[in-house]
Amino acid sequence: MARRTDIAEVARHAKVSKSTVSRVINGGYASAEVRARVGKVIQKLDYTPWTTARNFSLGRAGCFGLVVWDTQSEWVTQILGGIEEELTSKHISLLVGSLVLKGAYDASTISSWIRDRRIDALIFACTGRRERPLLEAAKKAQQAVALIAPDEGFRGILTLRSDNIGVGREIADHLYGLGHRRIAYVGGPEDSLDSRERGEGLELGLQEHKVKLAPGNKVFMGRYHVEEAVAYAQRWLKMPRSRAPTAVVLANDVMALAFMRTLQAQGVSIPKDVSVMGFDDIPAASLYWPGLTTVRQELRNMGAQACRALMATLEHEKVDRSVVEFPMQLVVRESTGQAP
Numbered sequence: 331m332a333r334r335t336d337i338a339e340v341a342r343h344a345k346v347s348k349s350t351v352s353r354v355i356n357g358g359y360a361s362a363e364v365r366a367r368v369g370k371v372i373q374k375l376d377y378t379p380w381t382t383a384r385n386f387s388l389g390r391a392g393c394f395g396l397v398v399w400d401t402q403s404e405w406v407t408q409i410l411g412g413i414e415e416e417l418t419s420k421h422i423s424l425l426v427g428s429l430v431l432k433g434a435y436d437a438s439t440i441s442s443w444i445r446d447r448r449i450d451a452l453i454f455a456c457t458g459r460r461e462r463p464l465l466e467a468a469k470k471a472q473q474a475v476a477l478i479a480p481d482e483g484f485r486g487i488l489t490l491r492s493d494n495i496g497v498g499r500e501i502a503d504h505l506y507g508l509g510h511r512r513i514a515y516v517g518g519p520e521d522s523l524d525s526r527e528r529g530e531g532l533e534l535g536l537q538e539h540k541v542k543l544a545p546g547n548k549v550f551m552g553r554y555h556v557e558e559a560v561a562y563a564q565r566w567l568k569m570p571r572s573r574a575p576t577a578v579v580l581a582n583d584v585m586a587l588a589f590m591r592t593l594q595a596q597g598v599s600i601p602k603d604v605s606v607m608g609f610d611d612i613p614a615a616s617l618y619w620p621g622l623t624t625v626r627q628e629l630r631n632m633g634a635q636a637c638r639a640l641m642a643t644l645e646h647e648k649v650d651r652s653v654v655e656f657p658m659q660l661v662v663r664e665s666t667g668q669a670p
Contacts, residue, residue, distance in 0.1 A: 412633030498531015514575035563592035601667035621663030
């Protein structure tokens with residue numbers, strides 16, 4: 331069997347120390363000249379890092395964990411893409427765990443990860459009050475944690491989220507510019523920070539134009555699901571057209587598309603009769619007709635940045651654990667038009 335090239339051999343050929351080779355491999359600091367030289371030697375010797383041995387020597391599992399409510403979501407898929415891309419380049423594995431896998435909440439899998447030290451760091455997506463015991467357990471086990479778009483605030487934990495209030499103001503400007511004055515906001519659960527802030531941003535933006543959401547035109551649904559959007563669509567269909575909102579902003583794209591489809595099935599023309607907007611810019615938003623006007627989140631970037639921060643924490647580098655807000659981009663398509 332051919333002898334495996336080790337890091338010492340790479341260092342000898344590149345005329346650098348083993349620690350320098352390690353820094354180059356793991357994304358640490360090295361000059362461009364040194365990085366290029368080490369890279370050429372690695373390629374020439376066909377060297378692959380023996381990550382199992384390295385992790386063992388550092389007392390690490392060589393694995394991160396991603397905790398989500400449900401993996402069957404395009405929102406989660408975008409975050410996962412950024413995480414995978416970042417971890418693969420550092421030869422770190424990923425475990426993905428759903429909190430609601432078979433219709434009932436079950437955190438036992440995540441608890442076992444923490445208890446058995448199967449992971450070195452945890453990324454929680456859309457964390458809520460119910461996950462506090464998991465966060466406490468991770469803290470007690472001294473595991474690095476990052477939160478992406480949590481449903482409430484958590485002190486002392488790195489948090490990455492979108493600027494919902496800022497983009498809510500942009501949405502208000504967009505709809506006001508199209509002549510809309512009767513506008514509705516259909517949120518997800520009221521205990522969701524994203525859901526509340528999206529409505530708040532819309533209201534603040536409309537107030538700047540001396541427009542208010544009418545009583546009953548700001549509603550929160552129990553979930554961010556299709557059924558809730560269909561229920562609101564049926565409510566809209568029963569309203570006199572002279573009083574029905576001429577523009578409806580829904581808290582995510584899945585709800586917006588379900589709302590549009592329900593109205594179109596009853597002969598309602600979009601955007602001629604009502605303009606519709608969503609959040610997230612999932613792939614279906616541009617494929618449906620009319621194309622959905624929505625807001626694009628930097629979900630892939632959030633996943634990647636969460637990984638980089640956690641890896642820095644593991645290397646005992648100083649990491650700011652404050653809230654990092656990412657801008658959101660308004661994407662205008664055919665589902666919004668002039669008010670009727």
